[in-house]
Amino acid sequence: MAITSANQLELLQTAEAVAREKMIDPALVIEAMEESLARAAKSRYGAEMDIRVSIDRKTGRATFTRVRTVVEDELLENYQAEFTVEQAKQYMENPEVGQQLIEEVPPVEMGRIAAQSAKQVILQKVREAERDRQFEEFKDRAGTIINALVKREEYGNVIVDVGAGEAILRRNEKIGRESYRPNDRIRCYIKDVRREQRGPQIFLSRTAPEFMAELFKMEVPEIYDGIIEIKAVARDPGSRAKIAVISYDGSIDPVGACVGMRGSRVQAVVNELQGEKIDIIPWNEDQPTFLVNALQPAEVSKVVLDEEAGKIEVVVPEEQLSLAIGRRGQNVRLASQLTGLDIDIMTEADESARRQAEFEQRTKLFMDNLDLDEFFAQLLVSEGFTNLEEVAYVEVDELLVIDGVDEDTAAELQARARDVLEAAAKAALENARALGAEDSLIDFDGLTPQMIEALAKDDVKTLEDFATCADWELAGGWTTVDGERHKDDGVLEPFEVSLEEAQHLVMTARILLGWVDPADLEADAEEDANGELAEESEA
Incomplete structure (x- = not known):
C-alpha cells in the first residue's frame, strides 16, 4: 500500500504508544519511522539517491524528498546525489559548492519486504533508545547500593532485574558460596556501568570494600551526615573485615556510633554480609599509631616505619605472634590493606637476634678495614657508627667522646678510613672504564x-x-x-x-x-x- 493511503494520524498514534510502552521519547520513534521509510524509498528509486522522509509531528503526513548537493568538479563521485556547479545552473541561480537542491518525490508503495525492513529499522532504533535511556539512568548511580530481583543464574553468575533492565553479579563478586533462587531479593553495590556493543552493562558486587562502607552509611546516620568519615576498608569477603573511622565531633565516639546500642548497627551490616566479622578501628594520622590499632586484638611492643619504602616493622611479644598474624595471615593482611603499608612482623627475640647480627657485621667491617681489635671496633659501633664514610668524614669531636680516643688516635682512624675509601673508589673507577x-x-x-x-x-x-x-x-x-x-x-x-x-x-x-x-x-x-x-x- 502507499503511505498516503494509510491513516496519517495512525503513525503518530503508533509512535506515542511505542514510546509510552518503552519509556522513551516519541520523537525518537518518529525518527526511526522516517529512516525506515527512507530506506524503503531508496529501494524503489535507487540506493545511490539521497532520499529523505519527514513526518509532520502534528498531522502525521509523510513527505518524501530527493536531495542533491553541489560539489567541486574533481570531487564528483555519486551522480545521483551530487552534481557540479555547471550542472546545477539548470536548476538554480548562482549555485555555490555546498548548496542543496531539494525536490519532493511521490510516495512509494510499501511492499511486504519493504514493510518488514521498515519494521526491523524501527525495532532497532527503539532498542538503541532503550539502551541509551538505561545507560543514562544508571551511569550516575555507580558507587551506590541497589535492591534487585534475581532472575536466573548462568555459569555461576547471577542475572538480576534492576527495574529498567538487567544487571550481572559475577561469581567472583559473590560472598563465599552464597546462592540465590529466582525472585530472591538481594542488595548489591553498583561497581561499574559501561556502554558496550550489546548495550549498557551494569556490574554489581557484594565483595567490594565500598559495599561495606555504603552499608554503614545506611545504618549509621552520623556517617551519612558527614560527622563520622570512613577512611579505609579492608575485607576478606564472608570471613573478616576491618574498617577505619574518624569523628569530626569530639563529643561523638566513632567506634561506638558504628557499633550502635548493643551492637545493633554493626549487627545489621554483619547479617547482610553473611556473618562477616567486622573490626571497627579508630583512624589516626600517625601511621605507627594507626597500625597498632589496625593489628588489634594483638598487642604491639614496637613499630619501626620506613616511609620512603612504604614498609613498616612491627615487634610483638612471642605469645602475641600468632594473634597478630591471624589465621592464614588474615589479620596482618587486612591491616596491610587498611594502612597501605607492607608489614613485617617479628617477635622480640627475632628483633634482638637481627640487631645482634647487624652489630657483629659492622664490628667485622671496622676490624677488617681499619685494622682494629674487636673491642675497639665494638666501641665504634656502640657509638652509632655504621660505615667507613661516617668515620672518615665525621667531625673529630664526635670521635673524641669515645673512651680511649685522643686527637692522634682520631686522626689515625680517619686517615685509615679515607685510604680504604680512596682505594675502593679507584678500583671501582677502573672497573667502570673496563666495562x-x-x-x-x-x-x-x-x-x-x-x-x-x-x-x-x-x-x-x-x-x-x-x-x-x-x-x-x-x-x-x-x-x-x-x-x-x-x-x-x-x-x-x-x-x-x-x-x-x-x-x-x-x-x-x-x-x-x-x-x-x-x-x-x-x-x-x-x-x-x-x-x-x-x-x-x-x-
Whole structure:
C-alpha cells in the first residue's frame, strides 16, 4: 500500500504508544519511522539517491524528498546525489559548492519486504533508545547500593532485574558460596556501568570494600551526615573485615556510633554480609599509631616505619605472634590493606637476634678495614657508627667522646678510613672504564665511582644513557598491582639515592645535553607555585 493511503494520524498514534510502552521519547520513534521509510524509498528509486522522509509531528503526513548537493568538479563521485556547479545552473541561480537542491518525490508503495525492513529499522532504533535511556539512568548511580530481583543464574553468575533492565553479579563478586533462587531479593553495590556493543552493562558486587562502607552509611546516620568519615576498608569477603573511622565531633565516639546500642548497627551490616566479622578501628594520622590499632586484638611492643619504602616493622611479644598474624595471615593482611603499608612482623627475640647480627657485621667491617681489635671496633659501633664514610668524614669531636680516643688516635682512624675509601673508589673507577663507561658519565657531578660502576654494569655507560633513565629506575620504587605492592629495584638504590635526588640528577644531565631549557623549568615551577597559591586562597 502507499503511505498516503494509510491513516496519517495512525503513525503518530503508533509512535506515542511505542514510546509510552518503552519509556522513551516519541520523537525518537518518529525518527526511526522516517529512516525506515527512507530506506524503503531508496529501494524503489535507487540506493545511490539521497532520499529523505519527514513526518509532520502534528498531522502525521509523510513527505518524501530527493536531495542533491553541489560539489567541486574533481570531487564528483555519486551522480545521483551530487552534481557540479555547471550542472546545477539548470536548476538554480548562482549555485555555490555546498548548496542543496531539494525536490519532493511521490510516495512509494510499501511492499511486504519493504514493510518488514521498515519494521526491523524501527525495532532497532527503539532498542538503541532503550539502551541509551538505561545507560543514562544508571551511569550516575555507580558507587551506590541497589535492591534487585534475581532472575536466573548462568555459569555461576547471577542475572538480576534492576527495574529498567538487567544487571550481572559475577561469581567472583559473590560472598563465599552464597546462592540465590529466582525472585530472591538481594542488595548489591553498583561497581561499574559501561556502554558496550550489546548495550549498557551494569556490574554489581557484594565483595567490594565500598559495599561495606555504603552499608554503614545506611545504618549509621552520623556517617551519612558527614560527622563520622570512613577512611579505609579492608575485607576478606564472608570471613573478616576491618574498617577505619574518624569523628569530626569530639563529643561523638566513632567506634561506638558504628557499633550502635548493643551492637545493633554493626549487627545489621554483619547479617547482610553473611556473618562477616567486622573490626571497627579508630583512624589516626600517625601511621605507627594507626597500625597498632589496625593489628588489634594483638598487642604491639614496637613499630619501626620506613616511609620512603612504604614498609613498616612491627615487634610483638612471642605469645602475641600468632594473634597478630591471624589465621592464614588474615589479620596482618587486612591491616596491610587498611594502612597501605607492607608489614613485617617479628617477635622480640627475632628483633634482638637481627640487631645482634647487624652489630657483629659492622664490628667485622671496622676490624677488617681499619685494622682494629674487636673491642675497639665494638666501641665504634656502640657509638652509632655504621660505615667507613661516617668515620672518615665525621667531625673529630664526635670521635673524641669515645673512651680511649685522643686527637692522634682520631686522626689515625680517619686517615685509615679515607685510604680504604680512596682505594675502593679507584678500583671501582677502573672497573667502570673496563666495562665501557665513558668520560661524559665519569666526569658528571653527583655520581661516585661506585655508582658509575653500578651504572656501567647495568649498561648505562654515557651521559646520554643516563639522561634517558627514569627516576624510579635509579632510585627504585613500589608498584601496586591488584592491590598488592611490588618492589622495583633501582640501580643506585644500594647507595641510598632518593627519588628526588634521582630526579635532580637526571634533569641536570638533560640540561647539560641541551635536551631541556632551564627557562622552561623555571616557568613550570612558577606556574605550579601560582597554582598552589590559588588553591590555598580558595580554601
